[in-house]
Amino acid sequence: MKKLDIVLPPESVTNEAIAQRLYQAVTSGLESGHVKRKKLVWLELNGCSGNIISLLNGFQPDFEYAITQMVDIVYSNSMMVEDGEKAINRLFELAEGDEDFILGIEGAVALKNEGMYHLVGNRNGQPVTGLQAAKMLGEKASSVIAIGACAVDGGPSAARPNLSQSVGLQTVLDNREIIKLPGCPVHPDWFLGTLAHLLLYGQPELDQQQRPKMFYSDLLHDRCPRRPYFDKGVFSETLGEPYCLFKLGCRGPVTRIDCPTRQWNGHVNWPIGASTCIGCAQSGFPDRMAPFISYNTTRE
């Protein structure tokens, strides 16, 4: 393990090489009993399930590795075999028993009518609300990860006019430390990396907004390949052009995230490869990041 803490130049720092080193660390940790496979509960609340879809795109480690080697998924309404009351009972077992588990929540918590705007199931003929599930499990879990914009601060679910009165997870779990992973959706690496860090080394270092610094510390604008054009004042007039997208509405200058160096879809491209950044990984998305595109901004 100690050997890993120092990566001296010119050792390779590609995503693949880092993944390989971490993989070796985990394997030897599992063998020596130093690392334990924990249980993971993935709860989907008010949202579009986009984060779990995005997770399927995970790559080194991939999704299969995550659920077979890293964690034991004990509850996920998209993936578990049980359904109906059986599934809900599993949730209550976790909330009432003393199993140790990590809780990942995607989606916002709908508050309207005591949570009746978002139900996760029925138990003994009574509806179980997302609000109830979030509180119940949130108090019990060893760590809570808010996955995606909705879970972090309401995101698109809480966008105007917010009919369901959706809020972020922190509002209903106000005393708990929550690891926040904003993004719409979350990049599989942001979630799997945070999870791996939790398993291997405990809680990752967080910033003031409780986001892991390892992913959310660089300003996107500082690492953007179009930055030389911004500095020279050369701006694209339409989306197809290769110059800086500032005058079209790029939110890179207010967004802290590693998209430019990490990239999406198996690390091959990212939004600014073709269009503007809409600031999905920044708090206040989407209302406070709007408008996304405009062609009549003043240029000079």
Added chain:
Amino acid sequence: MANHYTIDSEISAAFSEIQYLIQIIYSTGNPYARNLALNQLCNQTTHLKFLVQFLQTERNTALQQQAKPNATHPFQQTQTHTIPVQAGVEKNQIVPTQASRLPQPKNSPQQLYQSPRLLDQPAEAPYHSTEVLYQSTHIPYQSSRGLYQTPQTQFSSASNQSRQPYQIQEPSQSAQINQSAQPPFQPSRLLYPDVQRQRQIQSPTPAGNPNGQTFTREQLTQFTGMNGMPAYVAVNGVVYDVTNNAAWSLATHFGLKAGNDLTGEFASCHAGQNWILAQLKPVGRLV
């Protein structure tokens, strides 16, 4: 001689990258981030060393060329030389020890400058030919309203001198520009003459506030940053220009719109951060 400027800009990019990495090393307590930065630092210095070596080789070749007056300059000969780094590797057998093997930062200008769309432009291409892009980096471009005034350029190129210069500067500034050796060429991408003309007609600045000194709230609402109007916001009675402020894309900032008095909003989000105001360009007072 586009290659020369490409290398120049690569060198300055490498320097800023190194400064950036040093900042990271100073500011992070995270050993992993530090190791990564260190590693990148190593890559960058190797890259820099390579570029310097390359420049030296080029100079030596140029000296040899002077000795043989009939020969053409090696970097003006063929298209293969438009990508200086690769051409250099083949031609002069300078092998970068690590740079080619290790990942380079994604924002390395090299990638942009190598894009065929830029480099394969014919020499007469209006303004984004490499020649024009790299020729005039030393002459400061004066933006009348920009926050980021640092590395902007004033474009002037032999192939473009015939063009009629457009002025975005305020009269006093343009006079100053005209004193410079070459007539300023300012491409339409930067200047938008139509927008400028439109603004002179629409803008209340020349008529109502000849020196942009005072604004009523009603006048301020017209400076929305759209359709040719600059983007102004007021904080604590001072009106600032945020038209080219990076954090004000589309003249909006976290849901706030230009053309408003944002004193309360500024105080609630940036209490004690008056350095932000110090970076903005004041244009007048709110009355």
